[in-house]
Amino acid sequence: MDLASLLGLALALAGIAIGHALDGGKFSSLVQPAAFAIVVVGTLGATLLQTQRKAFVRGLRMLGWVFRTPRDRRPQLAREIHLWSLSARRDGLLSLEQYMAKADPFIQKGLRLVVDGIHPDKLKSLLDTEINGYELRERQGARIWEAAAGYAPTVGILGAVLGLIHVMENLSDPSRLGAGIAVAFVSTIYGVGLANLFFYPVANKIKGIVAERVAEYEIIGDVFHDIASGDYTRVIEERVACLLTDR
Incomplete structure (x- = not known):
C-alpha cells in the first residue's frame, strides 16, 4: 500500500x-447527491466518448497503481541480467532460452531475438519499437485521467447553471430555492476539487510509474544488445549500476 x-x-x-x-x-452542506451525479457521471461520459474502450479500461486498472505502487523489481532484474551474461559467456547464446518461460513479454522477446542470432543493431531497433509501443499504450491509459481533469471543472459549471435554472423556476416558492443554490455552488466545488485534488494527481503519478518502467526496459534493451554483441563484462555492469540508481 x-x-x-x-x-x-x-x-x-x-x-x-x-x-x-x-x-x-x-x-452536510457539501454532500449534494445531485451535484455529485452531474459532475461524476458527466465527466465519465465525456471521457469515455473521447477514449477507445481498451484504453479506458486500461486507465481504470491503472488506478490501482496509485494506491498500491507496483513493487520495485530492479534488484530482481539486476540478478537476472547477471545470470544472462554469465550463461551466455559460459554456454553460448542458445543457453538463454531457459530464462524465457518466466519472463514478461518484453524480456521474452529480447531473449528470443538474442537466441535467434539477430544482428545486435537490428535487435536494438526491434526492441526500441517494442518499447515505444508499450509506452504509447500505457500513456493512453494515463491520459483518461488527464481528460477527466480537463472535463470535470466544465461539467461542474454546467451543474451550477442547472442549479440556477432550478432556482429561477422556483422563485415563487422560497422553500425550494436553497436546494437549487446548493447544487449550483457544490457542483463547481466538485468539478474543480476532483480535477485538481484527484484526477490530475492520479494522471501524473501513473505517468511517473510508466516512465520508470520504460527506463527499465530501455536498459534491458541495451543489455540484450551488449550480449548479442559479445560484450559480457564492464559495459553490462555499468548498465546494472544505472538500473539500480536511486530514484
Whole structure:
C-alpha cells in the first residue's frame, strides 16, 4: 500500500473540510447527491466518448497503481541480467532460452531475438519499437485521467447553471430555492476539487510509474544488445549500476 498517496488524498480532503468548518460551515452542506451525479457521471461520459474502450479500461486498472505502487523489481532484474551474461559467456547464446518461460513479454522477446542470432543493431531497433509501443499504450491509459481533469471543472459549471435554472423556476416558492443554490455552488466545488485534488494527481503519478518502467526496459534493451554483441563484462555492469540508481 502506498501510504504517501493515501496521506496526500486524506490531507487534501481534510484541508477542505477543516477550512469549511472553521468558516462556520457544516459538512452536510457539501454532500449534494445531485451535484455529485452531474459532475461524476458527466465527466465519465465525456471521457469515455473521447477514449477507445481498451484504453479506458486500461486507465481504470491503472488506478490501482496509485494506491498500491507496483513493487520495485530492479534488484530482481539486476540478478537476472547477471545470470544472462554469465550463461551466455559460459554456454553460448542458445543457453538463454531457459530464462524465457518466466519472463514478461518484453524480456521474452529480447531473449528470443538474442537466441535467434539477430544482428545486435537490428535487435536494438526491434526492441526500441517494442518499447515505444508499450509506452504509447500505457500513456493512453494515463491520459483518461488527464481528460477527466480537463472535463470535470466544465461539467461542474454546467451543474451550477442547472442549479440556477432550478432556482429561477422556483422563485415563487422560497422553500425550494436553497436546494437549487446548493447544487449550483457544490457542483463547481466538485468539478474543480476532483480535477485538481484527484484526477490530475492520479494522471501524473501513473505517468511517473510508466516512465520508470520504460527506463527499465530501455536498459534491458541495451543489455540484450551488449550480449548479442559479445560484450559480457564492464559495459553490462555499468548498465546494472544505472538500473539500480536511486530514484
